[in-house]
Amino acid sequence: MAVSRASVARRVLDAAVELFAEQGFDATSVQEVVERAQVTKGAMYHYFRSKDALLYEIYHELITVQLDGMDRILAVGGAGPRTLRAIIVDLVVTTAAQLGAATVSARELHKLAGEPAAALRAQRRRYHEGVRDLIARGQRDGEFGSTVSAQTATLMVFGIVNQLPQWYRPDGATSPRELADEIAGFVLTGLGARAAEEAGDNDTRQERHADR
């Protein structure tokens, strides 16, 4: 009987996230990973082609969850600011909920090369484009100001979120939701969203709260 009920692959992945987040990918040996996962090295390599594959899986899981979140929100439709707020809130909340994976992804992703990495980059690009197009449309419709280009604004948003794992501490005073509102507020204001639209967001906030 296995040490734990969780599948070997799951345990390995969880251990890897913890260790990569704590020590960094390169500073963590496969030995350490399998020891923490209570698994033999051979078993790990039965499920994962390489150490890099762990990194791939970690990011893939995270980006998939986040893309799904965006897709769900975009499907609902609605005003630009309100939608953007919902996306940012979801992004911040899922990032905070998966702080380990987010830390690892932001820090080590550049190490991934080759074909599978291209797939990940495609997912990330889709996320970026979703946000960028949303902002661009809002600018065209006059929901946002046009001082900042949609492209730069998007990159700033992801800059903020990607860096978040470096300073956000889940045991601190601020809840993920509060932080998400703070960030979303800042971004919307920075984009020159008109006060009227901002006000409308209260509803969204409630809705999403109910979601979880």
Add this chain to the structure above:
Amino acid sequence: MAVSRASVARRVLDAAVELFAEQGFDATSVQEVVERAQVTKGAMYHYFRSKDALLYEIYHELITVQLDGMDRILAVGGAGPRTLRAIIVDLVVTTAAQLGAATVSARELHKLAGEPAAALRAQRRRYHEGVRDLIARGQRDGEFGSTVSAQTATLMVFGIVNQLPQWYRPDGATSPRELADEIAGFVLTGLGARAAEEAGDNDTRQERHADR
């Protein structure tokens, strides 16, 4: 006679920045560094205690330049928004000018541990506190709105800037200065700086231009 007039240490550091930025710190061997620097391994170890010391120096040089910039700007004094804009512009411009060092610093700094790293962290903390206090003071004086906490705003600013090396390309259409203005504008708007104060920034822009 040495291969180049530049000091051994300088050449090593420059080579290290390039390689660490291209391939990552761990993926770069000391051998590669000394080869690119046209220096022998022994010579390198004569000037640097360890491979980590290279990382230390790289970040130290960067943060020192940037701290100096902030200190100079703060010394001038003036209104909060105007000062903050100047700081952000300087930060973005120096980051763009030292893209390699900035890339390495943002990506690999977490690897540094021990006493020397503490000194670096102290410098970084001082930078953060400078910005945070500036924002907090501005909020107290009504120059900025108070929807976002000064602390969160500061972390967002540095999030944006630290992530910048991952997407800014010096050969692109946007000049560092334009980008700096775009970012600064976004942040100031996000902080709810009143239009009047924003207008005043034109002068700052000129001043700094003359600086260089």
Add this chain to the structure above:
Amino acid sequence: MAVSRASVARRVLDAAVELFAEQGFDATSVQEVVERAQVTKGAMYHYFRSKDALLYEIYHELITVQLDGMDRILAVGGAGPRTLRAIIVDLVVTTAAQLGAATVSARELHKLAGEPAAALRAQRRRYHEGVRDLIARGQRDGEFGSTVSAQTATLMVFGIVNQLPQWYRPDGATSPRELADEIAGFVLTGLGARAAEEAGDNDTRQERHADR
């Protein structure tokens, strides 16, 4: 229903011959063998004790066919040169027909140790002794010259044949039969067989041709 009608053991062996010949025994993993054979690892180990056992079987099959050939020819009897020619022709023709197995046997056999390998070596020794004794008898009877010792001559014959898989290409201009005649002619001449005896071989040639 199995993927193919051929028995599991047969398919495994055929796959092993191909792969061992292409890549070498050590460079081929059991995984590759079972994949090419369309068989699971467990099934393979059901039929073969070990990876070495594959090597054993491959050589065993080959040497058995070749020993049978020699035995059949020796049973017919007749003059030394004529008999030797028939043996060499048969050896070359079967080697060319089983080029993969011959390649593997010549190259990797030294890896086999232990009791089963001893059995193989005994078969090989019997083959060598058959040829050697035939030559020695021919020398005693004046059918061959005596410049070369029967032992050395035998080893040269097998040297030639064992090396053959390294250069003979079945898709080349020379047919196995032509090559066999060329080699046999060289060896017989080298042994100083008198022309009269050589001439008599035409009959043998015909006989064997009909065989196949």
Add this chain to the structure above:
Amino acid sequence: MAVSRASVARRVLDAAVELFAEQGFDATSVQEVVERAQVTKGAMYHYFRSKDALLYEIYHELITVQLDGMDRILAVGGAGPRTLRAIIVDLVVTTAAQLGAATVSARELHKLAGEPAAALRAQRRRYHEGVRDLIARGQRDGEFGSTVSAQTATLMVFGIVNQLPQWYRPDGATSPRELADEIAGFVLTGLGARAAEEAGDNDTRQERHADR
């Protein structure tokens, strides 16, 4: 101070030859090599890029010596049979003198791939072509018969010599020189060299004897 006066590279190479000849290339670990050479693994990798590089060096040393031998003999010129005999004798004698290297080369060379291996193959090809052309010229001049093609004859000669390490034992009754004469005699006779020319070889035999 090193364990022995001989250079690290030399000791490693000698150990590798011994072990590869005894156990085979794949069955020998780098660990075993460095242990027998009384050298650390790091030191070995300081001199040799890889385990394969050892194989390369071993064959390179051998083929170089043998090519030099052929070149020297060809430079002297003289009748075909006499020259061919000298080449075969030299080949057999150097093979017997470097039995380990010859064993390894004949058995494991096929493992070498890539650019450096191509260089080795070119050397080997040059050796083959030297012999083949010599035979072909002799056939044209009527020094040899034409029953066997020069190409096949050449391949048989090298087949004999390459297989030699598998059965020649230096502590046996036959000296390398005797063996060489036996083999050369067999080959020349097989090629139909006229007795008159063969007789002339006695001189060559003496000369070469004095050489060493």
Add this chain to the structure above:
DNA sequence: GATGAATGAGCTTTCATTCAT
């Protein structure tokens, strides 16, 4: 100041084989 050979620990990965089902 500078060299570069040598160290030795540790890394990722592979693989033949086993065994519960």
Add this chain to the structure above:
DNA sequence: AATGAATGAAAGCTCATTCAT
């Protein structure tokens, strides 16, 4: 008869660092 997850030992190789010169 057959599966394929799991084992565990060992392999080749890299690398930051040291030190006699």
